[in-house]
Amino acid sequence: MLAAAAASGQEARHGTGTWDADTLGNHRVVLEVAAPSEAVRAIIPWRRRDSSPEKKSLLVVDAQTGARVANVARVSTTRETGEIVFQPTSGKGRYFIYYLPNVGSGRSNYPKVTYPEPEQTAAADWLQKHAAAQGLPAAAVVEFQAIDELNSFFPMEVIATAAETKALEDQHRDKPYLLFPEDRRFPIRMTDDLPHRWIGTGANRPFRGEAARGEYYAFQVGVFASGGPVPSLRVRFGDLRGPGGALVRSSAFTCFNLGGRDWTGKTFAKALAVPAGKVQALWMGVQVPADAAPGEYVGSVTIEPAGLAATAVPVTLVVSNQAVPAAGDNEPWRHSRLRWLDSTHAADDDLVPPYTPVEVKGRVVSVLGRRISIGDAGFPDRVESLFAPEMTRLGDTPRQVLSGPIAFKVESADPALGVFTGTGPRFVKQARGAVAWESESASGALAMRARAQMEFDGNIEYEVELRATRDVVVSDIRLEIPLARSVAKYMMGMGVKGGFRPASYQWAWDVEHNQDSAWIGDVNAGLQFTLKDDKYSRPLNTNFYHSKPLVMPASWANNRRGGCRFSERADDTFLVGCYSGPRTIRQGEVLRYDLRLLLTPFHPIDTKAQFATRFFHAYKPVAEAAATGANTLNIHHANEINPYINYPFLRPEQMKAYIDEAHANNLRVKIYYTVRELTNRAAELFALRSLGDEIFSKGPAGGFSWLQEHLATDYIAAWFVPDLKDAAIINTGISRWHNYYVEGLAWLVKNVGIDGLYIDDVAFDRTTMKRVRKVLDRGRPGALIDLHSANQFNVRDGFANSANLYLEHFPFINRLWFGEYFDYNSAPDFWMVELSGIPFGLMGEMLQDGGNPWRGMVYGMTGRLPWAGDPRPLWKAWDEFGIADSRMIGYWVETRPVKADRADVLVTTYQKDGRAMVALASWAKGPVTAKLAIDWKALGLDPAKARIQAPAIDTFQDARTFKADEPIPVEPGKGWLLVIR
The missing domain is CATH 3.20.20.80 (Glycosidases)
Structure with missing residues (x-):
């Protein structure tokens, strides 16, 4: 049994039971029938949180036989009570009413659960005789049961009746809102109803909690907008005074609903109002000093709505002799981990392996294998890559990624507008892992301020602010990225599948597409550009993109006038032009043309690992x-x-x-x-829900029954594991x-x-x-x-x-x-x-x-x-050759030592001293033969003494020996792993 609570003058126990929830639902009422009868009446004070219970089926089951009772009449079904008449088929004994049966359909990991409407199963003559009969024997309510504690509604989802709520309001009719301090053990779960628990405990009462020394103690205050909307809330904390003048300072308190630190470490504040008739949980926490003297600490928390009288909640925190490790974080039920929401752990500018510190020399910024030169307007006028073609090492000769400077340009009938000119970068930050610079430039009446930060991995984030000093009419503002055509070999993004880039291509903004970036480059040199503005909000991905898609950037998208053009030019350039189209910019108006440049590759490949x-x-x-x-x-x-x-x-x-x-x-x-997504088992789930749409995406609800019964609205159902009944939300x-x-x-x-x-x-x-x-x-x-x-x-x-x-x-x-x-x-x-x-x-x-x-x-x-395929035979062949210590020279390397005489048979060599493992694979449509062109000198082998052998590899190839000039047969979609020694 979970607990008991007074309901309608009787003790209505709440507990758990065992039954087939997939067939009968997660909840039932246990009834006791005292004597045989043709019909009995059950008055059930179920206090349901779900809406429209009259539209949902219920099942009456004979506990003695397990059979469903057909003769049932629903006299009245409301959220507060149910009046059910039924035939006790086994006479005296126990009967169950399953009042939320549901039906599942759809994919097992993304179930669609519905609640069938009531159906009439009673015989007509029984129904006519008993449905409205007076003086029927009563079936007593013994217990409300859930299939387990996780599914239980008790105590915080057992609703107060309308009459109880009104009586409580009448007691405090001079108060525009009511406060309900609550222990962390009972997270506030409902926003539309008061829990019945609060009718007993009362409103505006003092709070008393028990904490351990060193604990981060979490608690709640529920705000009920009983007298109308409660405008913007503030919370003021007082010191807690304890034994011998000991203090827990007000600075040790936090209210998570009103702000904190975001994922970048920046502080923020949130406006929070409570609509009329709604309940808002305020989750708070206080750090109890590890050396706090045991005893009572007394103070207050004051809720201060704008324009309404403040209300102080007296707080007594009883600190025990016990010290709790890690502030209580080892026990999730304590909710001490809520303070993790404001963590800045590892939010620094230091490095991670294998990267090297960022270096600045004049206008040149260097990171591992890449360097840029910054132009007058703050954008790169040169990007170089030092990665060797095989990608296993850095080389000595830089490869030029650009054929000219990256620049913003303006098209307008106004001859003063054109290319932005500036005075060059001014470095404002230099750390091991990041450098930042600012630059100011102008194009006629348009002033541009760019702030950039380049980090050790080659990521460059730009905040570009464009401001008009007078009204300006433009036909376009665009970013041009002139890539060296030899580097612009491959492309992906903005609707282009990964592979060889097209000679020309045009793309436009469309909210239906999760597209705001593209990568263009070669194996050892390239860049990705991403277009944003200051309203950027990361969309959902995978199956849920359309539930929270990209926010179209006002600057770049310009009401779907914007896009990108990709085209080859005669001057060895592949030009990317990101245009925003015609617009009028009013004096003082500011547009944010933010972007990110990501320079690739990031580091050499680690073949040994x-x-x-x-x-x-x-x-x-x-x-x-x-x-x-x-x-x-x-x-x-x-x-x-x-x-x-x-x-x-x-x-x-x-x-x-x-x-x-x-x-x-x-x-x-x-x-x-x-x-x-996050499991419904998370201890902090309801605390996180109290933060509105900050942590969880709002959506159409639905999904597994637990979600519908306990969260009800404003979520997106995610992955579900049937065996564990693990239901997540996005x-x-x-x-x-x-x-x-x-x-x-x-x-x-x-x-x-x-x-x-x-x-x-x-x-x-x-x-x-x-x-x-x-x-x-x-x-x-x-x-x-x-x-x-x-x-x-x-x-x-x-x-x-x-x-x-x-x-x-x-x-x-x-x-x-x-x-x-x-x-x-x-x-x-x-x-x-x-x-x-x-x-x-x-x-x-x-x-x-x-x-x-x-x-x-x-x-x-x-x-x-063992997920997909069995690589163990290949592992064995690798180890026999010693591939982990070899040098990988891929088919894309111009100077590779082994080539095939066919373009549709590709060859990669794994070279060691005195031997090489050669991987061949065919993309030909049918069986072919391929001859190998071998640079024996590069391999360090004497062709007169060398042998080419295909070792036996289970499920991969049979053993075979080839001569150096022998055509090698290759089946379509297959190949060979050869060892030359």
């Missing part, structure tokens, strides 16, 4: 995983140690025991943990929840010992990913992050290229796993750009149907054990 790190992607006994030869375990959610999605805090002891065992067997363990694109995420990761590193993350699509920005990388590197050197994504180039996902969408995160991860719905029959240029990761300094693995192992080897990729 790629071939030495072998994933096992499943939760299995450690010994079983170790026996496969894998050395890194990825633990998804929905299992014994990580059961609930994106909240890996409920079974830390079990997770740590598993990880400790893995470490003892020289295995690393990474876990699934991200922020796209987070917003960016929020303080990402601060919590970073702190949660730090807690896992310290307390559980995880070795990294498996991220299933990314629902946060690069600032958060950078912090994630720092937390892992500082707490667990050598930790790994791998990123999985399904192909998002479809209508549902807004035709986004996964690699382009997540490119800002690539500097901080170790491996890609792309992914469901990717077509491995695609051409090599698609493989290079959207699958391999190589142009960005990464390598990857294949997923859909296990991938294509022959083509994968050309890019150093395999399937992932």
Whole structure:
């Protein structure tokens, strides 16, 4: 039994029971019939929070037989009470009324749950005789039951009746609003009703709580707008005075609903008003000093609505002798982790490996493998890449990415308008990991102020403010990026699938498309540009893009007049022109043409780590995983140690025991943990909901029954695990929840010992990913992050290229796993750009149907054990050759030592002293033969003594020996792995 509460003059107990919830629903009333009868009447004070219960079916079941009772009459069904007449088919005994039966349909992981309307099952003669009969025996209410405590409505979702609420209002008719302080053990869940609990405890009462020394103590104050709307709220905290003059300073308090620090570390404030008749929970916390003297600390919290009288809530905090570790964070029920929402953990300008400090010499800014020269207006007039073509090292000769300066230009009938001219950059910040500069320039009556920050990974963020000093009419304001045509070999983004770029292309803004950026470049040099304004809000991704799409930037999009043109020019230029079209800019009007430039690659590829790190992607006994030869375990959610999605805090002891065992067997363990959605098991769920749409996206509701019964409205149903009844809802694109995420990761590193993350699509920005990388590197050197994504180039996902969408995160991860719905029959240029990761300094693995192992080897990729494909035979061949210590020379390298005589058979060489492993793969439509052109000198081999052998590799190839000039037969979609020695 959960507890008991007075209801309509009787004790209505609340507890849990066991039954088939999938058939009968999550809630029932237990009734007792004292004696046999043709009909009995049950008056049920169920106090339901759901709307329109009269439109929902209910089932009466005979507890003795398990059979449904057909003869049932619903005399009255309201949210407060139900009057039900039914035939007790087994006479005396217990009967159940299941009052929220539901029906599920749709995909198992995205269920659609509906509540059937009432149906008439009673016999006509029984109904006529008993439905309206007076003096029927009463069926007594014994207990209200839920299938478990998680599903229980008690106590905070058991509503007060209208009469009780009015009586309470009448007691305080001189108050325009009422306050209900509440313990953290009872999160306020409803906004449309008062919980019945508050009728008993009363309004405007003092608050008394119990805290441990060193605890961050969380509590609530519910604001009920009883007398009309309550305008903008403020909260004022007083000191708490304790034994012997001890103080808990007012500065130790926080109200999370009124502001805090965002994911970038900036402070913000929120306006908060309460509509008439609504309830708003104010979640607060106070840091109790670790050395606080035990005893009572007394003070007050004052609620101050604008234009209304303030109300003080007396607060007594009883501090015990007990000291709690980590401010209480080891026990999620305490809600102490709410302070994580304002964390600035790892929000600094330091580096992460393998990057080098940012260097500034004059106007030249250098980072690992790249450098730019800044022009007078603050934009790069030169971008250089120092990465060698094979991408395993830096070279000596820079490659020019641009054929001319990046510039903003204005077209207008006014001859004074044209190119912006400025006085050059003024550096305002120089740190190891970032430098920032400002510049001012003008074009006639248009003044432009640009502020840029370049970070160690090659990311350059621009805030570009354009202001008119008088009314100006323009036909266009555009950004021009002139790329060297030789560098602009590949492209992805803005509707272009990854691969060879088109000779010309035009794109326009469209909210239906998750497109605001494009990458253009070659394997060892390129850049991505992203167009934004100051109202940018990260959209949702994957299946949920259309629930929260891009906010069209007013400057660039200009009511769909804006877009981008891509075209080849005669001067060895591939020109990108991002135009915004005609407009009138009024005097004093400000437009923000913000943008991001991301210079690629980020770092050399790490082939040794790629071939030495072998994933096992499943939760299995450690010994079983170790026996496969894998050395890194990825633990998804929905299992014994990580059961609930994106909240890996409920079974830390079990997770740590598993990880400790893995470490003892020289295995690393990474876990699934991200922020796209959050389980309904999260301890802070209702506190987060009290923040409005800050943490969770608003949406059409629906989904699994728990969500509909306890959240009701304003959410987007997300992933559901049927076996665990784990129902998640969608987070917003960016929020303080990402601060919590970073702190949660730090807690896992310290307390559980995880070795990294498996991220299933990314629902946060690069600032958060950078912090994630720092937390892992500082707490667990050598930790790994791998990123999985399904192909998002479809209508549902807004035709986004996964690699382009997540490119800002690539500097901080170790491996890609792309992914469901990717077509491995695609051409090599698609493989290079959207699958391999190589142009960005990464390598990857294949997923859909296990991938294509022959083509994968050309890019150093395999399937992932045991999820898709079995790479163990290839692992064996790698180890026999020693591939981890080889030098990878890909088919894209002009000076590669081994080539095929066909363009549709690609060859990548893994070279060691005295031998080489050669991967061939065919993209030909049918069987072909290919002859190898071998640079024996480059391989360091004597052709007269060399042998070309295909080792036997299970499910991949049979053993075979070839002569140096012998044509090699290649089946379509297959290839060979040869060893030349």
